[in-house]
Amino acid sequence: MLDGIVNAIAVVGRTVVVGGSFGEVSDAARTTVYARDNLFAYDLVTGQVLPDFAPSVTGPVYGLVAGDRDTVYVGGAFHGVNNRGSRALARLRLADGALVPGFAPRIGGGMVTALARQGPRLYVGGDFVSPRTALAGLDAETGTPDAGFDIEPGTPLTTQVKVYSLAVAGRRLAVDGSFTTLDGHSRPQLGLIDVGGRTARVAAWRTDVYARRxxxxxxxxxxxxxxxxxxxxFAVVTTGGARGGICDTAARFETYAKGTAIRPTWVNATGGDSLYAVAVTGSAVYVGGHQRWLxxxxxxxxxxPGAVPRPGIGAIHPRTGKALSWNPTRERGIGVKAFYAHGSGLLVGSDTTRLGREYHARIGMFPLP
Structure with missing residues (x-):
């Protein structure tokens, strides 16, 4: 990528899809420049940009998730794709970047910032107001609202309710953002939703650590x-400023703990620098932002006392919560906004060009142990 910032990464088969705010990309050999409007794709093995996937997306992309049959769901702050109305959320074919017929989610009043998919369900987060406020469960084929999912974030900490991040595993959907309640239950900035049945419900899991200022x-x-x-x-990363406590940290929480005042298993603090992205593998919790230390x-x-340098990227031991020795470094800039861990490695997206002491323009990949 030759300009802008990466906000989201998805892998579909051997294709890497990259979304953000940018206008030009080049292939791995840096011999050809391609005009791309906030979204492009390349081959994971060869690094070649897919020439036929060149959709026109009219605004920044913030969320990506793989679909069936070589498609990808794209969320962001756009008003159309390929000169057609497709506000904030679209499903595209990788073969040619065209909109997939029949998918019509009707997102209105805001943008999509996060996507998660599990089988026939697509979970969408952002600051939109329809079909529901900030959080929706949709049919992955049609985009129609799931009648069994009507949980709504509420009582905003700022002027507008907003979901920042989503992740789903088994029966649990994790949601974080600018809210203090989920479906009327106190859940300051973070909550779990049981999505294992026909009707989603807020799980009996609550932490008050993010109620702190x-x-x-x-x-x-x-x-x-x-x-x-x-x-x-699961792991959560935060910004917040150099105030100690849970600000500017990574924290681990146990998914199936129960209670109203659940504590993190561990917390690792940067000492005043924001973390924006996290990826959990079997051996590490990878964190990225514009941090200087862990x-x-x-x-x-x-x-x-005890601080270790980890400029821009680092890894934390899943059990102890202490920084691992892995320290590739990166040019800090705004920070890492996107990770994607898969069998071949850890993809890293940001706004800078130096990663692991080498030139990797805004996206690169590390092998995983």
């Missing part, structure tokens, strides 16, 4: 989240 500039501060491969736990609970925009 961070900097006044960040009335809501949760950002990325991801489940472990077996779904037994293991830094006493730092206040400084390296406190």
């Amino acid at each position: 961070c900097s006044p500039n960040f009335p809501s501060y949760v950002r990325g989240l991801d489940f472990s491969p077996d779904g037994s736990y 293991d830094n609970p006493q730092g206040r925009d400084s390296a406190g």
Whole structure:
């Protein structure tokens, strides 16, 4: 990518789909420049840009998730795709970038920031107002609202309810964002929804750690989240400012804990730098943002006792919560906004061009152990 920022990554077979805010990309050899409107795809093995996948997307892309039959769902702040009305959410064919007929989700009043899919259900988060407020379950084929999913975030921490991130594993859908309730139940900025039955319901799982205030500039501060491969736990990353506590941290939570004041299993603090993205594998919790350190609970925009340098990207031990020795570094910039872990490696998307001490323009991949 030659400009802009990566906000989302999805892998469909051996195709990598990249969304964000940008206008030009090049292939791995940097010999050919392609005009691309906020969305492009390339071959995972060869690095070649897919020449026939060149949809015109009229605004930034924030969410991507793989669909069936070589398709991809695209969410963002756009008003159309390929000069056709397709507000905020679309399903596209990888073969030619065309809209998939029959998918008509009718998102209105805002943007889509997060997507998660499980079988025939597509979960959508953002700051839209229809077909529901900020969070919707849709039929993955047609885009019509799922009659069994009517859970609504409420009582915003800011002027507007917004879902920042979604992840689904087994019977649980994890949701975070600018809200204090889910379906009327107190769930400050984070909650779990049981999606294992015909009717979704808020799970008996609540933590109050994100009810605490961070900097006044960040009335809501949760950002990325991801489940472990077996779904037994999940990790959440935050921004918030150098205030200590749960601000500017990564934290692990147990998925099937029950209670009204669940505590994180561990918390790893940057000491004042934002984390935006997280990916959990069997051996590590990968975190990205524009952080300078990990293991830094006493730092206040400084390296406190025990802090370890991890500029822009790092890995945390899933059990101990301490930084692993893996330290490839990256040019910090705004920060990592997108991870995608898969069998071949960890894809990393950001706004800068130096990753692992090499040139990788805004997207690159590390092998996984």
